[in-house]
Amino acid sequence: MLRQVTLEDIRPIAIGAGILGTGGGGNPYLGGLHLASIIRERGPQTIVDPFDLADDALCCVVGSIGAPTVSIEKLPEGTEMCRALRLLEAHIGRPFDAVAIAEIGGANSMQPLIGGLQAGIPTVDSDSMGRAFPEIQMSSFLFDTDATAAPLAMVDAADNAAVVPAAVSDVWAEKMARNIAISMGARAGLAGTIMSGAQVKAAGVHYTLTLAHHLGARVIEAQRQKSDVPAEVANALEGEVIFQGKITDVDRRVSKGFARGGVRFESFSGADVLEIEFQNEFLIAFINGDVAVTTPDLICIVTEEEGEPVTTEVLRYGTRVAVISAPAPPQLKSEVALEVVGPGAFGYDVAFSPLPGGVIGLRPGD
Amino acid sequence: MLRQVTLEDIRPIAIGAGILGTGGGGNPYLGGLHLASIIRERGPQTIVDPFDLADDALCCVVGSIGAPTVSIEKLPEGTEMCRALRLLEAHIGRPFDAVAIAEIGGANSMQPLIGGLQAGIPTVDSDSMGRAFPEIQMSSFLFDTDATAAPLAMVDAADNAAVVPAAVSDVWAEKMARNIAISMGARAGLAGTIMSGAQVKAAGVHYTLTLAHHLGARVIEAQRQKSDVPAEVANALEGEVIFQGKITDVDRRVSKGFARGGVRFESFSGADVLEIEFQNEFLIAFINGDVAVTTPDLICIVTEEEGEPVTTEVLRYGTRVAVISAPAPPQLKSEVALEVVGPGAFGYDVAFSPLPGGVIGLRPGD
Numbered sequence: 001m002l003r004q005v006t007l008e009d010i011r012p013i014a015i016g017a018g019i020l021g022t023g024g025g026g027n028p029y030l031g032g033l034h035l036a037s038i039i040r041e042r043g044p045q046t047i048v049d050p051f052d053l054a055d056d057a058l059c060c061v062v063g064s065i066g067a068p069t070v071s072i073e074k075l076p077e078g079t080e081m082c083r084a085l086r087l088l089e090a091h092i093g094r095p096f097d098a099v100a101i102a103e104i105g106g107a108n109s110m111q112p113l114i115g116g117l118q119a120g121i122p123t124v125d126s127d128s129m130g131r132a133f134p135e136i137q138m139s140s141f142l143f144d145t146d147a148t149a150a151p152l153a154m155v156d157a158a159d160n161a162a163v164v165p166a167a168v169s170d171v172w173a174e175k176m177a178r179n180i181a182i183s184m185g186a187r188a189g190l191a192g193t194i195m196s197g198a199q200v201k202a203a204g205v206h207y208t209l210t211l212a213h214h215l216g217a218r219v220i221e222a223q224r225q226k227s228d229v230p231a232e233v234a235n236a237l238e239g240e241v242i243f244q245g246k247i248t249d250v251d252r253r254v255s256k257g258f259a260r261g262g263v264r265f266e267s268f269s270g271a272d273v274l275e276i277e278f279q280n281e282f283l284i285a286f287i288n289g290d291v292a293v294t295t296p297d298l299i300c301i302v303t304e305e306e307g308e309p310v311t312t313e314v315l316r317y318g319t320r321v322a323v324i325s326a327p328a329p330p331q332l333k334s335e336v337a338l339e340v341v342g343p344g345a346f347g348y349d350v351a352f353s354p355l356p357g358g359v360i361g362l363r364p365g366d
Numbered sequence: 367m368l369r370q371v372t373l374e375d376i377r378p379i380a381i382g383a384g385i386l387g388t389g390g391g392g393n394p395y396l397g398g399l400h401l402a403s404i405i406r407e408r409g410p411q412t413i414v415d416p417f418d419l420a421d422d423a424l425c426c427v428v429g430s431i432g433a434p435t436v437s438i439e440k441l442p443e444g445t446e447m448c449r450a451l452r453l454l455e456a457h458i459g460r461p462f463d464a465v466a467i468a469e470i471g472g473a474n475s476m477q478p479l480i481g482g483l484q485a486g487i488p489t490v491d492s493d494s495m496g497r498a499f500p501e502i503q504m505s506s507f508l509f510d511t512d513a514t515a516a517p518l519a520m521v522d523a524a525d526n527a528a529v530v531p532a533a534v535s536d537v538w539a540e541k542m543a544r545n546i547a548i549s550m551g552a553r554a555g556l557a558g559t560i561m562s563g564a565q566v567k568a569a570g571v572h573y574t575l576t577l578a579h580h581l582g583a584r585v586i587e588a589q590r591q592k593s594d595v596p597a598e599v600a601n602a603l604e605g606e607v608i609f610q611g612k613i614t615d616v617d618r619r620v621s622k623g624f625a626r627g628g629v630r631f632e633s634f635s636g637a638d639v640l641e642i643e644f645q646n647e648f649l650i651a652f653i654n655g656d657v658a659v660t661t662p663d664l665i666c667i668v669t670e671e672e673g674e675p676v677t678t679e680v681l682r683y684g685t686r687v688a689v690i691s692a693p694a695p696p697q698l699k700s701e702v703a704l705e706v707v708g709p710g711a712f713g714y715d716v717a718f719s720p721l722p723g724g725v726i727g728l729r730p731g732d
Binding site: 087091158159160163168175178180182184 | 453457524526527528529530531532534541544545546548550
């Protein structure tokens with residue numbers, strides 16, 4: 001696994017997390033530029049193996065909350081993650097030992113590196129999704145565990161701040177945090193989901209930063225060799241290229257603090273149509289009107305030639321893409337988890353048919 | 367001035383504050399029932415003269431935030447004010463000595479009595495409006511002073527809570543608090559605007575709880591004597607009855623955490639029309655299409671016979687009413703104040719023509 005993240009690691013992580021993010025998590029290119037500027041200033045970030053955490057280590061997650069479409073227009077001030085961490089520390093009166101990753105998608109794979117570097121604490125190689133999801137409660141750190149999303153702390157690019165000391169449930173924490181994020185311009189830095197090291201070990205989707213790096217490195221190598229990059233991505237995730245074609249329509253709006261909408265693709269022959277609906281992340285894919293893939297399994301869009309991630313905020317008419325489906329990590333497929341991240345949680349009256357296999361959340365060498 | 371509030375004082379305060387509230391502040395009848403239950407449990411609430419506060423006394427305001435229309439459907443749990451106070455105390459690490467009144471309108475005239483009683487601290491006979499206004503920054507405690515709306519603390523009827531430790535400005539504090547209130551169902555208890563005793567003395571609209579009580583007592587006496595109650599209300603406030611008639615249309619919706627809309631009246635002869643627009647509170651009145659009164663001057667609606675307040679949430683077709691205009695307290699009419707509470711602050715391109723005279727904010731005996 002990765003032991004540190006240097007300047008050279010940023011591009012593979014950005015590509016890998018951009019793909020794993022299933023459209024969301026914030027723009028990986030901009031996240032990479034931000035991380036690079038912090039690493040230039042402070043040196044590499046230390047990555048800690050989740051199983052090396054002391055059981056009583058104090059951890060939390062950090063990330064951006066809001067609509068990815070906003071993240072490319074309203075740039076961060078740069079210290080949001082660290083300020084959110086510090087605000088949460090002040091609220092609970094204890095310092096954190098390490099920061100875990102809320103979602104390994106897009107720029108949110110890098111925010112815990114940026115926040116950890118600025119706060120002087122390591123980042124744990126574990127996230128809670130193995131992908132990205134739009135809402136706070138959609139986290140393996142919270143499924144059937146004692147951890148709770150609140151207390152949480154939020155800051156914006158200016159001097160606005162908010163703390164949610166307590167919530168009736170993680171869904172209520174999400175409601176409050178989302179509305180606070182809306183008042184902060186649909187983009188805010190958030191620290192929350194306080195956990196012990198033991199809780200991270202028990203509930204995390206492990207080694208996903210390493211997985212993102214590995215995936216991105218395979219993409220870069222395949223690009224160099226001019227081989228079939230989308231096929232390489234599918235292989236790396238034990239997934240499948242389910243469609244190749246171009247974007248013919250995008251309906252994307254910022255609504256209630258999310259980027260919501262749908263995107264339509266036609267195959268190059270014009271014979272087949274793929275439609276994907278999203279709430280920050282790609283949630284469900286229909287081929288010629290039939291359900292092909294649903295959340296929590298991954299729907300990833302990459303450019304046809306280069307296999308670079310195409311995230312929600314950069315979907316545009318005419319882009320030639322490959323669409324890949326890949327199996328979600330096992331942590332997202334328990335009965336309890338599916339109530340929170342399955343198709344029904346997003347209002348789709350569709351049963352979840354898990355794709356077979358999968359590598360997300362496996363230990364390196366498994 | 368009032369030295370304490372007993373069960374007998376509730377009805378006059380409810381009537382007086384219902385009238386002063388210019389439609390807003392929450393339903394005074396329900397607020398009165400709540401206050402009565404707390405006084406029965408704990409005895410009368412002590413009222414402190416603002417000029418008896420020590421200069422270094424620590425004070426804040428408490429009140430409900432949200433849409434008054436919601437306040438009659440979503441009843442409080444009952445300890446919101448006290449829990450908000452305690453949360454704010456925990457955040458700043460100091461206990462409050464007294465609680466001031468954010469707005470002397472409707473139920474929000476009574477929330478500081480309820481919260482003070484439950485917290486075991488007195489209520490100051492000062493508010494920051496001499497009426498009610500829909501937004502947090504619309505407070506004389508904040509005009510041209512060193513006090514700020516944040517830190518503020520909010521709780522709902524369940525176990526949801528939020529703290530805004532800092533905001534770029536009072537307007538930003540309002541934006542965050544409003545969105546938090548929306549996530550709490552458009553009704554929440556709020557404690558904020560931390561002040562010293564010296565600041566309360568310098569910036570408050572004083573003795574308005576006593577004024578509300580006095581006004582309500584005059585209404586009750588006029589009702590007993592079967593005299594012209596609306597004329598009595600107008601006299602008490604050095605105002606004027608500007609219209610008598612019945613409600614012929616109400617357009618009222620809950621939007622972005624406020625009750626917004628308009629109400630139309632016809633004179634009993636049918637010859638004249640009065641229209642009032644509101645955002646929680648009555649903001650502007652037009653008689654036969656011409657502007658007759660604007661914020662910050664008071665527009666009060668009372669029932670034609672009994673002179674009882676008609677608040678935003680109980681406006682309904684057919685009610686026979688008198689509409690009274692009354693001059694705002696001087697604290698709301700400075701250049702700085704008018705930028706925050708004048709017609710322009712609510713989007714009306716109308717100059718403010720102050721009504722002459724007025725008694726709100728005068729010391730008893732002035």
